[in-house]
Amino acid sequence: MAGIQMDQRVIQAFGCHAGTVISANTAQHGRAVLSINPVAGQGFAEQLQACTSLAPAAVKIGLLVTVEQVRLCADFLRRIQVPAVLDPVLASSSGSALVSAEVRASLCRELLPLCTVVTPNRPEAELLGGQAIHCSADVAPAAAGLRASGVAAVVLKGGHGPAPDCRDYCLLPGQAFWLASERQAAANQRGTGCAFASAAASALALGYGLADALVIAKMALNQGLRQGYAVHDQPGPVHVHCFPDDGRDLPTLLPEHAAEVASPPFPPCGPGPLGLYPVVDSSAWLATLLPLGINTIQLRLKDKPAAVLDEEIQRAVALARRWGARLFINDHWPLALQHGAYGVHLGQQDLGSADLDAIRRGGLRLGISTHCHYEVARAHYYRPSYMACGPVYPTDSKSMPWQPHGLAGLAYWRRTLAAYPLVAIGGIDRDRLPGVAATGVDGIAMISAITKADRPTAAATALAELCEVHRP
DSSP states (O other): OOHHHHHHHHHHHTTOOOOOOOOEEEEEOSSOEEEEEEOOHHHHHHHHHHHHTTOOSOEEEOOOOSHHHHHHHHHHHHHHOOOEEEOOOOBOTTSOBOSOHHHHHHIIIIIGGGOSEEOOOHHHHHHHHOOOOOSGGGHHHHHHHHHTTTOSOEEEOOTTSSSSEEEEEEEETTEEEEEEEEOOOOSOOBTHHHHHHHHHHHHHHTTOOHHHHHHHHHHHHHHHHHTOOOBTTBOOBOOOOSSOOOGGGOOEEEOTTOOSSSOOOOOOOOSSOOEEEEEESSHHHHHHHGGGTOOEEEEOOOSOOHHHHHHHHHHHHHHHHHHTOEEEEESOHHHHHHHTOSEEEEOGGGTTTSOHHHHHHTTOEEEEEEOSHHHHHHHHHHOOSEEEEOOSSOOSSSOOOSOOOHHHHHHHHHHHTTTSOEEEOSSOOTTTHHHHHHTTOSEEEESHHHHTSSSHHHHHHHHHHHHHHHOO
8 A cells, every 4th residue: 555545545534635746656565665766846846736726724745755856845835834744754664765865854954844743653753863762761852853853743653662552752832742552463554654644634634733633643543553454465554434433542641651551440430320410619509409319410619718618518528428419529639538529520730730549549530521632532541430521512601712512523522432421511501401412421511501590490400301301
């Protein structure tokens, strides 16, 4: 499978159209490259010009065989000003060298500064950056060296590493993280670099941010490895057939210095659905709502004095025990531990500071807010008791930079996160609740539809009934 064929398959699987530019005609099979026949500069330039008429939303760059092709490609990127993903194809999957040292130098000098992200594997990173990578400790410095050439971001892929898992190091403006998946014993791995880069470019073209695009690309590659196929007696290509939506392919986003691909799981929330999940700002609401049969509730206390926090959480825990309800305390995990709450709910901004091991040892459940692929991959590392997905609709409860998922997006996350209880949150009211419940989510978090209702108890009772009636 030559690179251009893989590019087209992956781009089309994402629902995008691939405008192609051929840099060389290669004769190759699963064991060797027989010949490389570069396209002349004029023909290469005319192909680029033809693609301009398609108004590309992103560019994926693979094999460039001559210095002239590098220069022409750089001129093209300057003109169109769209995200560009460079997969520096320096050798074939069979191990054959494809480009000269002169071309490698030209890539670093002329093209990298114009690209959104470069995606080398370890051997390619060594050739481009000139730094040997002997172990995982060498990865971050090698990525930083490549970034010094002017590229906005680097993904140094871990497929060639010795670990039992595959870890990709992602160095982005203002952040760095590892994306990890269990290493697959796949016999058919041809085209992995092209598949990853084309998936990332497609996600960028669809409007995803870079961090999300990299998670999506990792998912697509994992899907492709699962579904690769042989060609007669030769190793065959990976096979990406759709935008990734299978939880088996979801990578974990590792905290710094993490030894394992995932942490031990938190306790489950029990066999029953979470159902209607009110989010309230005082223990008085528990006294009002729990007698109605509400069995899951969250206490979210903001800007309260320490003494008030302690008293409120203590009283809420007592009420939840009295009525047999699952009480999650938002943010204030030390007090939740101290007073024996059922669980804790944390936002993404709190994951780095909370003592998650202490919460797990205390037997508390954990819920984590997520809004995008990057945050889902981060939450996935911690194996929470549930994930909250939002906003489903625009909401006035808090300021959020994310686009609402809508029902289609919520259904996507229900499919993708089938292994987790999923709580929908954000802008859900009585009219929207039936559609939300029909997606199969385990819980529906609601705030103002209850707390701002003229008759809160009647509203909560009706909403709880709707959750049950419309749940698949």
